[in-house]
Amino acid sequence: MTTSSIITVENLKRHFVLDRGNFLTRRKPVNLHAVDGVTLDIQPGEAVGLVGESGCGKSTLARVLCRLIDSTSGRILFEGRDITDMSASAFAGSQMRSDIQMVFQDPTESLNPLFNVFDLIADPCRRLKPQKNRAALRAKVEAAAVSVNLPLEFLTRFPHQLSGGQKARVGIARAMVVDPRLLVLDEPTAALDVSVQATVLQLLGSLRRDKGVALLFVSHDLNVVRLLCSRIVVMYLGQVVESGPTDHLFHAPQHPYTHALLSAIPTLGSGARRDRIKLDGDPQSPVNPSADKCRFAGRCPLQQELCTRQAPVLSRTGSGREVRCHFPLAEPGAPK
Amino acid sequence: MSVPLLSVRDLTVDFATRDGTVHVLDGVNFELAAGETLGIVGESGSGKSVTAFAIMGILDHAARVLSGDIRFEGRDVRAMYPRERDLWRGKEASIIFQNPRTALNPIRSVGRQIADVVSRHTPGSSSEIRESVLGAMRQVRIPDPERRMSSYPFELSGGLCQRIGIAAALACHPRLLIADEPTTGLDVTTQAVIMDMIRDIARQGNLGTVLITHDLALASEYCDRILVMHAGHVVETAPVKDLFANPRHPYTYGLLNSVPSMVDSVHDLRAIPGSLPDLRRADLPPCRFAERCPRRIPACDAPGLTLKEAGPSHAVACRNPL
Ligand SMILES: Nc1ncnc2c1ncn2[C@@H]1O[C@H](COP(=O)(O)OP(=O)(O)O)[C@@H](O)[C@H]1O
Ligand SMILES: Nc1ncnc2c1ncn2[C@@H]1O[C@H](COP(=O)(O)OP(=O)(O)O)[C@@H](O)[C@H]1O
Ligand SMILES: [Mg+2]
Ligand SMILES: [Mg+2]
Numbered sequence: 001m002t003t004s005s006i007i008t009v010e011n012l013k014r015h016f017v018l019d020r021g022n023f024l025t026r027r028k029p030v031n032l033h034a035v036d037g038v039t040l041d042i043q044p045g046e047a048v049g050l051v052g053e054s055g056c057g058k059s060t061l062a063r064v065l066c067r068l069i070d071s072t073s074g075r076i077l078f079e080g081r082d083i084t085d086m087s088a089s090a091f092a093g094s095q096m097r098s099d100i101q102m103v104f105q106d107p108t109e110s111l112n113p114l115f116n117v118f119d120l121i122a123d124p125c126r127r128l129k130p131q132k133n134r135a136a137l138r139a140k141v142e143a144a145a146v147s148v149n150l151p152l153e154f155l156t157r158f159p160h161q162l163s164g165g166q167k168a169r170v171g172i173a174r175a176m177v178v179d180p181r182l183l184v185l186d187e188p189t190a191a192l193d194v195s196v197q198a199t200v201l202q203l204l205g206s207l208r209r210d211k212g213v214a215l216l217f218v219s220h221d222l223n224v225v226r227l228l229c230s231r232i233v234v235m236y237l238g239q240v241v242e243s244g245p246t247d248h249l250f251h252a253p254q255h256p257y258t259h260a261l262l263s264a265i266p267t268l269g270s271g272a273r274r275d276r277i278k279l280d281g282d283p284q285s286p287v288n289p290s291a292d293k294c295r296f297a298g299r300c301p302l303q304q305e306l307c308t309r310q311a312p313v314l315s316r317t318g319s320g321r322e323v324r325c326h327f328p329l330a331e332p333g334a335p336k
Numbered sequence: 337m338s339v340p341l342l343s344v345r346d347l348t349v350d351f352a353t354r355d356g357t358v359h360v361l362d363g364v365n366f367e368l369a370a371g372e373t374l375g376i377v378g379e380s381g382s383g384k385s386v387t388a389f390a391i392m393g394i395l396d397h398a399a400r401v402l403s404g405d406i407r408f409e410g411r412d413v414r415a416m417y418p419r420e421r422d423l424w425r426g427k428e429a430s431i432i433f434q435n436p437r438t439a440l441n442p443i444r445s446v447g448r449q450i451a452d453v454v455s456r457h458t459p460g461s462s463s464e465i466r467e468s469v470l471g472a473m474r475q476v477r478i479p480d481p482e483r484r485m486s487s488y489p490f491e492l493s494g495g496l497c498q499r500i501g502i503a504a505a506l507a508c509h510p511r512l513l514i515a516d517e518p519t520t521g522l523d524v525t526t527q528a529v530i531m532d533m534i535r536d537i538a539r540q541g542n543l544g545t546v547l548i549t550h551d552l553a554l555a556s557e558y559c560d561r562i563l564v565m566h567a568g569h570v571v572e573t574a575p576v577k578d579l580f581a582n583p584r585h586p587y588t589y590g591l592l593n594s595v596p597s598m599v600d601s602v603h604d605l606r607a608i609p610g611s612l613p614d615l616r617r618a619d620l621p622p623c624r625f626a627e628r629c630p631r632r633i634p635a636c637d638a639p640g641l642t643l644k645e646a647g648p649s650h651a652v653a654c655r656n657p658l
Contacts, residue, residue, distance in 0.1 A: 053523040053524075053525065053526075054494075054523055163611050165611075193379040193380055193550060194379070194550070194551075194552070194591065194594045194595055194596075195379060195590060195591060195594040195607050195608040196379075196607070196611075197594070197596075198593075198594035198596075198605040198606065198607040199607040201596070201602045201605060202602050202603065202605055202607070204602070205601075205602035205603060220523060220524065221524075221596070222524075223596040223597045224596050226596070227596050227599070227600075227601060227602045227605070228602055260525055261524065261525060263528075264524040264525045264527065264528040265524055265553075265597070266524075266527075266528075266551065266553035266554040266556070266557045266597075267553055267556075267557070267597050268552060268553040268556050268580060268592070268595055268597050268598055276528055276532070278525075278528065278529055278532070279525045279526075279529070280477070280529060281479070282493055282495070282496070
């Protein structure tokens, strides 16, 4: 972590209280550990991919980072400044709100059907970056539309008149109009066809290159993340289990879960793969998880006795890599 | 000459809607042999599900089948009496739907839902039915089936719900299985387990399988042959390897170049311009891809476009193929 980071989180937790418990009857509280001790930092202009299966806490982490919901514990630093104790509403009123913008998964649900595209894009600008006059606002909105390759005649249309790909662009334009330094994208292409997804991915690649905006790209599709991100963070049941530079992680995964995830991706023209690692069975529950065993135990193909009585910690394994495993996989060719 | 397990000839389907007639399928042709897996790919709205529903006879009331000869082992499926077709469906031919949770009845235990299928097709004593249900659940490797039988869909994960859907579809040992996006929305690790299971069961029983998916990479791993659909037309069909090594239709080529696993940088991705034509148009062109096509020539606007042979078991509907 350096002070040049846009955002840094340390040991961040977000628990959802399902039952507060009762001290008198000794009923234990029931907490769902959606995000359970995540440390992460994002440098200016960097593209970080966040992957993991559904329910592992990706969206919750993204929302906490954007200060849309509060954390349970841990520290959040914005450009080195501790904003952990700043309330969500104080944050919403500050300059920082426009520096971190979020793009949601479902473009249909996140766009108000009563607004036309101009007003949809102008809305965050009016709230966060009021312009001197209408002409200045129009210029800002048009620049945002151009930056996402949305023809200007679309500005007068309504969401129901747009295709899925066009709606996704409007969602990104809404975020870009306030000149953010970090875009947090929660599965922005999950609902799109591959050919439309291709245009959105290209757009995000260009925005990063041309405007220097940093990306936190949340996805369950490692192939998509591979194209866009230089660093990948893999989550499992609320925790980071592995992180590292994209190439290294792809070619030599160290956590058995990352390995399984990679081997499960269908690949064009490969024919059915034989070396696939199957994860049969369901993951452990995120409700009151045991502190004394690995969260991947029970599904891990390489599990040993130690894994069921001691939880592994996240440790550095060199070259910007971290892994949370008692028995990480060796780099191919490296001595055991 | 042997009779194919399934043959579909000139299937044309419209939907009557308030905004006019939607010309969804236009002259769809294909065959499927026992033991073969055919992938149907194409972007959403291209008519994959409607093709599956037309074969199974489960289209909704707005649909009109204008033409189409659908044969199962040589028998004319559309000429069957409704009762006969109901018995055929589930017993000889089955379908697995995309969203396992909505495909299941939320207020009936999963064991009962499988039992419903079994008792409709192979009546027996309640203990025989119970054994068939347990057998079907074991086949899809549902852990602890005796206990799971009495679970309700909301109590199960998406992956387990889809296994129940598969168990119900396979309980009566059909010879044709249509899987409509069976793993869309599931995690990749679950997808791999479910797809391997469908493949293994199909192999053991020599089932003919139609795998409908928008994911070309998935189709390439599990299918013998692929049918590419665009806006209700079959535009190309070929054995998997041949299709990927040697795509002839510009739409197939475009799809392949938009798949992330095919390239190394976002800037190498190539999107297909435009979108599907509005299928309500009365003036739909002979080639429904022409308006998006980089290889369009004047001949493309002439009527009478059909699938033409382009190699061994490879056919393409294009006047200016690659
Ligand atoms: N508001 C909430 N109340 C209770 N549990 C929640 C809430 N939001 C999310 N969860 C739970 O937190 C976990 C992580 O969810 P989420 O962050 O949406 O995961 P992902 O985006 O990786 O699929 C899941 O078990 C989910 O059920
Ligand atoms: N009940 C219906 N009424 C009107 N149009 C329909 C109906 N069902 C499907 N369609 C239309 O048929 C086309 C093909 O749909 P579908 O087969 O579901 O596509 P796919 O499965 O390839 O995504 C779409 O344009 C869709 O809007
Ligand atoms: Mg999510
Ligand atoms: Mg469909």
